[in-house]
Amino acid sequence: MESPLILNPETNSDRSIESRRKKKKLSNPRRSQNQNQMRWNSPAEQQNYSSKLIEALRQVRRNRNPSASLEAPTAAPSSSSNSPSRAESVPRGGRAVREAADRALAIAAKGRTRWSRAILKSRLKLKFKKRRIQRVAAVAGDNPSKRRAVSVIGLNLKEKKRSTGAQVQRKIRVLGRLVPGCRKLSLPNLLEETTDYVAALKMQIRAMTALTNLLSVSSAGASPIDRVGSTQPPTQS
Amino acid sequence: MSSRRSRSRQSSGSSRITDDQINDLVSKLQQLLPELRERHSDKVSAAKVLQETCNYIRNLHREVDDLTERLSELLANTDTSSAQAAIIRSLLM
Numbered sequence: 001m002e003s004p005l006i007l008n009p010e011t012n013s014d015r016s017i018e019s020r021r022k023k024k025k026l027s028n029p030r031r032s033q034n035q036n037q038m039r040w041n042s043p044a045e046q047q048n049y050s051s052k053l054i055e056a057l058r059q060v061r062r063n064r065n066p067s068a069s070l071e072a073p074t075a076a077p078s079s080s081s082n083s084p085s086r087a088e089s090v091p092r093g094g095r096a097v098r099e100a101a102d103r104a105l106a107i108a109a110k111g112r113t114r115w116s117r118a119i120l121k122s123r124l125k126l127k128f129k130k131r132r133i134q135r136v137a138a139v140a141g142d143n144p145s146k147r148r149a150v151s152v153i154g155l156n157l158k159e160k161k162r163s164t165g166a167q168v169q170r171k172i173r174v175l176g177r178l179v180p181g182c183r184k185l186s187l188p189n190l191l192e193e194t195t196d197y198v199a200a201l202k203m204q205i206r207a208m209t210a211l212t213n214l215l216s217v218s219s220a221g222a223s224p225i226d227r228v229g230s231t232q233p234p235t236q237s
Numbered sequence: 238m239s240s241r242r243s244r245s246r247q248s249s250g251s252s253r254i255t256d257d258q259i260n261d262l263v264s265k266l267q268q269l270l271p272e273l274r275e276r277h278s279d280k281v282s283a284a285k286v287l288q289e290t291c292n293y294i295r296n297l298h299r300e301v302d303d304l305t306e307r308l309s310e311l312l313a314n315t316d317t318s319s320a321q322a323a324i325i326r327s328l329l330m
């Protein structure tokens with residue numbers, strides 16, 4: 001169950017990108033990281049993520065209730081099909097929403113980081129398995145893809161072991177497990193992925209909090225149509 | 238492969254990572270953590286930064302889970318497409 005077309009070019013490009021980064025001066029990674037952090041903090045990115053999130057959530061609901069007819073204004077950025085039949089594995093309602101949110105976040109990252117690619121790849125693998133075998137694949141399906149996609153540079157960890165104790169090693173391993181797709185990454189790459197992942201998570205929480213507040217306000221009080229100022233007539237079924 | 242020597246501070250092996258590079262990344266990570274942002278990096282060990290990062294990521298995951306639960310409940314309750322359309326419009330503009 002492998003998709004070598006997807007995995008192999010990425011490992012090659014990853015290695016070349018990493019070797020290019022090491023050749024450059026130290027300031028270049030710093031600049032790209034500052035850009036990354038500012039990217040996750042910009043309100044434009046948050047709005048972008050919010051719209052993607054809304055679309056992804058609507059799709060989850062559409063998949064769950066094939067009878068409900070919601071209007072679909074724009075094309076969905078996610079990769080799942082638009083047919084009412086269940087194209088994705090929907091193990092539990094809450095879990096599906098969480099996965100949709102993570103997937104929207106990974107898409108917002110534009111695939112520049114390893115964790116975002118790992119998230120998208122794991123979903124893709126699940127879908128392929130379901131289409132072929134017609135059963136819900138457990139998370140065990142993710143591991144082979146991750147191991148293959150990550151370039152294993154075990155040398156660096158061993159060198160770092162000389163200067164760092166066993167405790168730090170353990171923490172590094174735990175961190176590698178928390179960030180998706182970074183289980184066997186070298187230490188500097190892992191730290192880079194972690195900084196981007198933490199910034200992205202913070203933005204995800206900001207966006208979802210804002211969305212939750214908006215929805216709770218609208219459901220609690222009267223319709224906010226007057227406050228928003230849009231002149232759409234209420235179209236209730 | 239041989240030109241790496243001129244850039245990195247240490248002599249290049251196959252892919253040696255400099256300690257300064259790692260310290261730099263660790264300090265950058267420290268800036269993101271809410272609790273450790275104030276302290277200077279020489280007082281905070283790398284192990285502490287890593288530990289705080291793991292805890293922080295776990296907290297963030299938990300927050301995201303809570304938020305998704307609330308969000309899915311809210312979405313299930315407010316089924317009127319008009320309210321959603323108004324919200325989306327206010328969100329995007």
